[in-house]
Amino acid sequence: MRTLHIAGAGMVRFGKFPASVTFEQLACGAARAAMQDAGASRKDIEAVFVGHVFGGPVAGQRVAVELGLGGLPVSNHENYCASGATALREAWLAVAAGLYEVALVIGAEKMTDRIKGGVAPDPSDLDAMQGFIMTAGHALSARRYMADHGATREQIAMVAVKNHEHSQHNPYAHYQNPVSLEQVLAARPVADPLGVLDCSPISDGAAAAVVCSREGLRRLGIVEAKPVVRGIGLVSGSLRTGLHDLNEEDISRRAGEQAYALTGVDPEDIDLVEMHDCFTIAEIVRLEGLGLIPRGEGARWTQDGHTRVGGRLPVNASGGLLSRGHPVGATGMAQVCELYWQLSGRAGGRQVRDARLGLAYCKGGTVSGTDGGSVTTVVVSA
Structure with missing residues (x-):
């Protein structure tokens, strides 16, 4: 090719x-x-x-x-x-x-x-008929992750703190102000345990x-x-039967494997990630699903600063969806623009040092009975 x-x-x-x-x-x-x-x-x-x-x-x-x-x-x-x-x-x-x-x-x-209020699946979808909205699904994800891996509410909230810290240096971000851990924890509740600062804006x-x-x-x-652009993976959700771990993220695993196979890169080669953090917990479980962070360790990685600019694997140097914003059709290309600027050494105060290989991940939509609607994985190299 x-x-x-x-x-x-x-x-x-x-x-x-x-x-x-x-x-x-x-x-x-x-x-x-x-x-x-x-x-x-x-x-x-x-x-x-x-x-x-x-x-x-x-x-x-x-x-x-x-x-x-x-x-x-x-x-x-x-x-x-x-x-x-x-x-x-x-x-x-x-x-x-x-x-x-x-x-x-x-x-x-x-x-x-x-769009006003919470985003729901298509009205014909079985989940939408039951009153399901995206925030509720991610709140369940957070609760399950905390129960399975001993993660704390504070660790999950640190994703928002980190991404808002990064966005101070992004002139294109919706929000360009830092937030404290106390502000995230005290923000208006949306779906327990998530508050408004755990959610990306409209x-x-x-x-x-x-x-x-x-x-x-x-x-x-x-x-x-x-x-x-080394390669772009694209997978859609597959039908699931029986009981499944809410955070198994099989669709992320398949999207990652497709991207790695297309490009010949290993997850350990990735220098930075633009992740679809529509909610704080989503950044954690999707990084794990891609094989970029060991299963169950994403919350601790965030708390320990490993996913900050300057850390082991910088994630969402742009501020991510939580802070850069999430106009849904624009998000995938915004991530690619960020990788372009990072790999060209043009990212200013949010520049990831010595970045040579980046990955952008987007997950879109739900289909009742499957593990998601669609996922793209874009691998870009300097």
């Missing part, structure tokens, strides 16, 4: 925007920033791949027209929280197949005028990248080395 390079990346700051700020404006803002970073003009772009959930069936086409890219091949990718990374995966495969030399990938979402935002083959780099006049 041909190599996929990230020639440039761009984001708009995540946050809560008024209704007058549209999905298209957010997406175009990130896309223009990525094109400027790559030195790419409109005539250089050969195809557009757009990940989103609530943008509508031809959201990508609307964005392309506003960018002056109307008439190009445009595809829309909806895979819930994994949508942005799924769009990147399709661009990777298209460039690898020789269809294009230069492509634009965008992840975008306008959520704050569409956000608006967009992130984008210009990706290309080696020939594409030459066309853009780029001579310096650029980060390479």
